[in-house]
Structure formats: C-alpha cells, structure tokens
Amino acid sequence: MANNVSRRWRPRSLPQLVLLAFVMVMLPMAVLIFQAGQTLSELSELADVSARQAVDQTRRARTLTNLSVEMERSARQYAVLEDPGLLSIYNERAERYRELLDQQATLLGNDPIIDVLEKELTGLQALSTASLQDIQEGLSDFQSFSQHTDELLNKTRDIVDARIDTIRARAREVKRQLWLQSAILIPVSLALILFFTWLIIRPIKQLESRILGIGSGDRQAEPVRLQGPSELVNLGERLTWLSTRLEELEAQKQQFLRHMSHELKTPLASIREGTGLLADGIVGELAPRQREIVLLLDESSQELQTLIEQLLDYNLLQHNRKLQVKRFDVSHMVQEVLNKHHLALESKAMDVSWSRYRLPWQADRTRTLRIVDNLVSNAVAYGEDNGKLWVRTFVHDDMLYIEVANTGEPIADKDRDHLFEPFYQGASKRKGPLKGSGIGLSVASDSAAAQDGTLELVEDDDGEAAVCFRLILPWLGERLEENDNDEQAVQNA
The missing domain is CATH 1.20.120.1730 (Four Helix Bundle (Hemerythrin (Met), subunit A))
Known part of the structure; x- marks a missing residue:
C-alpha cells in the first residue's frame, strides 16, 4: 500500500x-x-x-x-x-x-x-x-x-x-x-x-484515531487507507498489523478462558457434588470433625467458583459493552442476591437489613445485579462475624440509589484511591481460605459507568456502618407513563 x-x-x-x-x-x-x-x-x-x-x-x-x-x-x-x-x-x-x-x-x-x-x-x-x-x-x-x-x-x-x-x-x-x-x-x-499543514496533520490525526481505536477496543473492520508520506503510511501499516495481532491474541485469550472455565468448572462441580453428598450423610454419618472438614471443602469450592465467575465477568465486560435495558423491580433483584449468599450470611451470623418495598426501575438488570452481587459478596467476605449488613434502595432527584454497608474493619485510607483498579488487593484480610482476585470492584465500577452511573465509597449517613458503597444509576431510555402497570413490567423483566 x-x-x-x-x-x-x-x-x-x-x-x-x-x-x-x-x-x-x-x-x-x-x-x-x-x-x-x-x-x-x-x-x-x-x-x-x-x-x-x-x-x-x-x-x-x-x-x-x-x-x-x-x-x-x-x-x-x-x-x-x-x-x-x-x-x-x-x-x-x-x-x-x-x-x-x-x-x-x-x-x-x-x-x-x-x-x-x-x-x-x-x-x-x-x-x-x-x-x-x-x-x-x-x-x-x-x-x-x-x-x-x-x-x-x-x-x-x-x-x-x-x-x-x-x-x-x-x-x-x-x-x-x-x-x-x-x-x-x-x-x-x-x-x-x-x-x-493539513497534508502533514491529516495522516497523523488518522494514526491517532487508529491508536485510540486500538486502545479502546473499537477497531474498524476495514481501516481507512492512509495517504501521506511513506514514513506515516508505513507506520499506519504497522498499526494495522498490530491491531490484527492484538485481535488474534484477544481471540486466543477468549478461547483460553472459555476452555479453562470449562476445565475448571467440571471438576469443581464434581467436588461440590461430592462434598454435598458427604455433608448430607449419603455414604454414612460423619464425625463432627469430619463434617467440619467437608463443610470447609464445600465453602472453599464455592468461593473458588465465585472467583472463576468474577474473572469471566470481568473479561466479558471488557469486550461486551452493549446494554440490555429492561424494566425490573429493584427489591426483587436485591432479594435474589441475598438468597444467593444466604448460606454465607448464616455461617457468619450476619444481621441483614434491606428495603422490601417495590421499586420499579429501568436499566441493565444483569449489570446492576452484578454490581450488587459483588458488593454483597465483599461485605460478607470482609464484614465481621455477628455483624450487620444493610442494603438500602431509594430514588432521589430521578436517580436510583443503592447502598451496601456493613460493620467491621474500615477500609484503610491508602486503599481508598485504588479500590476500583483491576487486580488491586488492599490491606484488609478476606475471611476464608481463598484470597480474592481483586477484580470484583473493578467489574462493579465498569458496570456502573457503562450505564452512565457511578459507584463510590462513602461515609455512612447513619454512622453505624464501617464501610458503605453507594451505587447511583439514571433511568435509561424513555420513562413509561404513570398509569403503566408496574406489576406487569416487573413480571416481564
């Protein structure tokens, strides 16, 4: 060329x-x-x-x-x-x-x-x-x-x-x-x-646009043909080669993650099934010490599955930025998340307080659920035993507020500026035998930003919680009429 x-x-x-x-x-x-x-x-x-x-x-x-x-x-x-x-x-x-x-x-x-x-x-x-x-x-x-x-x-x-x-x-x-x-x-x-100046700047602008496209992942199917001095044209060809190479590496990474997730989930499912059978006494009653070890294996395998799912969620979020906006009931979504973690909450004897009144909202339900799930998972993992967990939902100034707060050890000041960075792990110790991946809050923050919302660490207004995360989301799309059937909308969600 x-x-x-x-x-x-x-x-x-x-x-x-x-x-x-x-x-x-x-x-x-x-x-x-x-x-x-x-x-x-x-x-x-x-x-x-x-x-x-x-x-x-x-x-x-x-x-x-x-x-x-x-x-x-x-x-x-x-x-x-x-x-x-x-x-x-x-x-x-x-x-x-x-x-x-x-x-x-x-x-x-x-x-x-x-x-x-x-x-x-x-x-x-x-x-x-x-x-x-x-x-x-x-x-x-x-x-x-x-x-x-x-x-x-x-x-x-x-x-x-x-x-x-x-x-x-x-x-x-x-x-x-x-x-x-x-x-x-x-x-x-x-x-x-x-x-x-235009002759010189135009190919440079095209190169800059191509570099930004490569960096943001928004690569063109057919790059614009660069016209200008041979040095800049050659550089454009190198960028095209680099973009192609990155796509190949990305495809290989995706394939590797898919294969690894399958390879890991299959034996992990067998382990969880086996520990479940042992814990239920199918093969005979277990001694208290044996039952404790089996429950520890089951809990560790469940945390390992959570880490794998977080890794897959992070990778999926990085390459799938299309929103699936629908109307749903926020309280029903919160209940779904709490039901998912009820065993962990019971094992830590945490007192859960959450808003049970119906709150219809329109957003990407999958991403919003992922955010709340990560926040609740962190609250369970880092919160104190016999502590408290609050999940508050309300609307203010046409914005949805979801707060997840818990008692326990507060987050260190040196970690606050890096909480939402991928793979960053602070000084707080995670409860349990497995160490966190450091991508949960990053996935949650990116999911909020994808919906033009924000996720931040704030001080608890009531002063009871040591840690409080606040999610703020706008109403996505046009609002329905006031006389719409909220019940029907929630069921459709």
Whole structure:
C-alpha cells in the first residue's frame, strides 16, 4: 500500500514534504521580494537620472542668466570705454550663450521662448559689428533679453518640478502595487501553509484515531487507507498489523478462558457434588470433625467458583459493552442476591437489613445485579462475624440509589484511591481460605459507568456502618407513563 500511495504526486517521505512545503510557501514571498526589488531598482534609477538632469538643466539655466548679465555689462562698458577687448569678451559670452541655449532647447522642445531668445541673441550679436551709436541705442534690448532669460529659468524649474512630481507619482504607484501584490501573495502563502499543514496533520490525526481505536477496543473492520508520506503510511501499516495481532491474541485469550472455565468448572462441580453428598450423610454419618472438614471443602469450592465467575465477568465486560435495558423491580433483584449468599450470611451470623418495598426501575438488570452481587459478596467476605449488613434502595432527584454497608474493619485510607483498579488487593484480610482476585470492584465500577452511573465509597449517613458503597444509576431510555402497570413490567423483566 505504501508503494501505491508514494507513486502519486505527493512526496515520498516526510522530509521531502516538509522541503516542498517550505519551497512552495517561500515562492510567493520570493516573487514579491523580486518584484519589489525590480520596481525599487527602476524607481531608484529613474530618480538618479532625473536628479542629474535636474541639476544640469537648472545649472545651465542659471548660467544663461549670468551670461545675459555679463553680455549686458560688457556692452555697456564698451559703449563707455570703446575698448576692443571688451567687445571680444562680449562676443565670447554671446557664443557661449548660444551654445547653452541650443542644449536647453532639447529640454524645452518647441517652446516659443527658445525662438524669442534666439532672435534676440542674433540681434545682440550683430551689435559687435555695429557703430558706437548703434550699440548705445541697442543697450535697451538687454532688458527684454534678461527678462526672457529669467523666464527660461522659470520654465526650466517648472519642468524639473514636473519631473519630481512624476517620480513621486511613480513612487506612489509602486507602493500601491507592492501593497496589492502583498495582499495577494501573503494570503496565498498562508493558504499554502494551511494546505501543507493539513497534508502533514491529516495522516497523523488518522494514526491517532487508529491508536485510540486500538486502545479502546473499537477497531474498524476495514481501516481507512492512509495517504501521506511513506514514513506515516508505513507506520499506519504497522498499526494495522498490530491491531490484527492484538485481535488474534484477544481471540486466543477468549478461547483460553472459555476452555479453562470449562476445565475448571467440571471438576469443581464434581467436588461440590461430592462434598454435598458427604455433608448430607449419603455414604454414612460423619464425625463432627469430619463434617467440619467437608463443610470447609464445600465453602472453599464455592468461593473458588465465585472467583472463576468474577474473572469471566470481568473479561466479558471488557469486550461486551452493549446494554440490555429492561424494566425490573429493584427489591426483587436485591432479594435474589441475598438468597444467593444466604448460606454465607448464616455461617457468619450476619444481621441483614434491606428495603422490601417495590421499586420499579429501568436499566441493565444483569449489570446492576452484578454490581450488587459483588458488593454483597465483599461485605460478607470482609464484614465481621455477628455483624450487620444493610442494603438500602431509594430514588432521589430521578436517580436510583443503592447502598451496601456493613460493620467491621474500615477500609484503610491508602486503599481508598485504588479500590476500583483491576487486580488491586488492599490491606484488609478476606475471611476464608481463598484470597480474592481483586477484580470484583473493578467489574462493579465498569458496570456502573457503562450505564452512565457511578459507584463510590462513602461515609455512612447513619454512622453505624464501617464501610458503605453507594451505587447511583439514571433511568435509561424513555420513562413509561404513570398509569403503566408496574406489576406487569416487573413480571416481564
């Protein structure tokens, strides 16, 4: 099965699945980081280029402004001093102005200010070959030239500001895109995390459910086919093998108990029949000492039979949890239990007090009788000779209460927490030659729990009993109408 599952698209092993999960979860994040890096790199490059161009173009516009001022100053000085050197400087400034103006024209494009400045510059350059009077008359043109140059500077600044605004808008767009990509890719990563977590947890949950089923005895006829990494699939196969093996061992144990109970009961029945014949004097009268020994053998064989029945009851209870709910008379059930133990009660001269009034109830009669039988058996076994035994039955808050109490040695404090554990035997000594099996109270407790009830050791309300066990059982199933015939219901039980 592991090979069939591992040939699918799923990874073959748990490390591969974890590695694939890591890669798949990181992939959207890597895409996001890559996109962010590319966009930020583009934006950074754009900002760098724009910054350089802005500096160059602004500096060029300022240089043009300075050149216009220097040209005007040289022309005015020449008009006063008539120094040819000043005229040479004027021509150099004009040529430099034209060169820079041509470069600035690439920024402004077809802006009319370029044509205006070129025309004005051509007219001002013509002054270098004009007469002194023409130069003096042309000085007034420098005012318009300076104004247009300042206007060129302002337009250059406007273009630079527009570029800065464009970069800012681009930065906002990049930010919006990054947020949008994050809003998409981060949920994708979370979804992948949940998906791969489910892929890993699902087979583990299935294994846990199978383990709980094996532990509780609720094994599936056909286990759910486990899908996942090969390690977990192999573990599931091992659990299936273990479950099968446990079922085989359980069947062997059941068979062994059945055979042993039969093998033990057959000679035990013969022993009890023989001791009964001897005690009745069928083969002749017995001497008092002989009769005492025969009665001891009969009592011991009866206790041995009780131990065998308790062992079988415990084993049956562990594997048969189906309830057989019926309506019965609680007082009649108690009387049946006391009749079963009347010889032991007479031999110990115990005074029995029990509730004889009719008390119809609906529960699992077999399990309830088993509980009361175990409690009465323990009371007889551990109670004092010539002591008292109480079996109280009553209903309170729609719950059935059955109390079995006796005089004698109280249960030690160290044993109270372990009374209902299987095969636990406390410090109290059992009366008789046979030692108890330690499963009677465990069977009783499990029988109560199977009916949603409780069995506990409590203090006797009257203060007369040294030991008092209280059984509390609910009414199982729907209640019958008040006018139902209780007598008929009890007879049907």
